[in-house]
Amino acid sequence: MDVPLPWERLLWSGRPLRPLRRLVGERYMLTDFRLVSIARNGTSELALSDVGEVQRTESAVDRLLGTSTLTIHARRRAIAPLVLTAIRSGAQLAALIELLGGDPRASLDHEAVRAALSWDPRQRASGAPEALASILVVVLAVFAVAIGLHGTATPIAHAPDDAIAPNGMKRSRAEIIRFMERDVMPWARETLGRIKGGPDRVTCETCHGRDGQARDWRMPAVAALPLPDVKERGWEIYSGSMDSQMRNAIYGYVADSEKQTKAAYMREIVVPGMARLLHRPAYDFTNTYDFNRSHDAIGCYHCHRVK
Incomplete structure (x- = not known):
């Protein structure tokens, strides 16, 4: 052949x-x-x-x-x-395959793809010129993988029945709190209770962290994911501006082998369930990055931190 x-x-x-x-x-x-x-x-x-x-x-x-x-x-x-x-470079290659599968017509820059697949932060040099070169490689790779593939990003459009921001207009703090108490917490206690040791162990802090109120309940706030790819060999060392949608596209399938069962439960039960509550789609790798971003699709990194 x-x-x-x-x-x-x-x-x-x-x-x-x-x-x-x-x-x-x-x-x-x-x-x-x-x-x-x-x-x-x-x-x-x-x-x-x-x-x-x-x-x-x-x-x-x-x-x-x-x-x-x-x-x-x-x-x-x-x-x-x-x-x-x-x-x-399995993690990087998997991300490219996922993104290309979502949009096979995407136009790729070969050098950016090569840089994205070959870069390994564990091999970075200590000198300033080399460090700067590494930063440029990461910026180029992330741009090519997640944005450059699809041209100018489509603006985010929330549905009229979106639970938090109908038609893009964020609800008042009081309305959001009522929604969380009335709809989200009962669902969370039942769904997350199965992996947290019981519904009584699920509180606001489970998702928003101990400092949730001080942080005005901003997400992501849950424990960092994934390990070891992000911290030890991933893209995050020089990419502090990477947003949740880009992280979902690049890391969404990653889980340690001993955590595959829990990861499957989160992917198949928790993420779709939360998406239904918010009246948003769950992150869908069969669709393009631009589609998921424009629909504000819900994925792992809307809740989980990376650092």
Whole structure:
């Protein structure tokens, strides 16, 4: 199989960091049209327009080697998942695949993609010129991944029945407090109580933190997520201005392997439930970044901090 074809652009290629898989010639390629896995015993491919959910896992060996495995599920159940085993820069690559799957027509800058996939803050130099260069790389990468892909961002438009800001007009403090007490707290005690040890353990502080009132109940305020990708090898070291929507796009699928069960509950029960209460959509990786941002979609990082 020829990859890329004359009308395709190769965005990334890699090989599994596993001896046996390398012996059979296994390698992976991402173009602006499809994702391909090639080996001597056969080839698998998945068009970007068919990309559904992207799952990322790490074994103990992966953590030691700095690799991870991506499982890319198709939107159609008849298509088998495509697996990229033991690859480097897995978190960054997964984010790109998610975003490209949401908008396969996106125009990418190859150098920005290369920088986004290759940058590792653990390898940054100590000198001022090198540090400045690293900052520029991160700014360029984040811009290309989350904004540059889709052009000028569409303004946020809240629905007429939005619980907090109908038609974009924020309700009064008293109205919001009544909504939280009447609608949110009963739901939170039942839903979060299942993972907090009982409904009596769920209070305003569960989501807003002990200093919630002093912070005027601003979100995000819940414990930092995810670990270790953000603090140890992620994008946050030089990107203090990254907003919740961008974090949802880049980190939304990340969870430590031992926390996958809780992460699945949060993703499948808590996030959609909170979105329904607010009359907003839950963050949807099958839609574009611009769509999620313009609809103020609810994701993990509207509640969870990263630092």
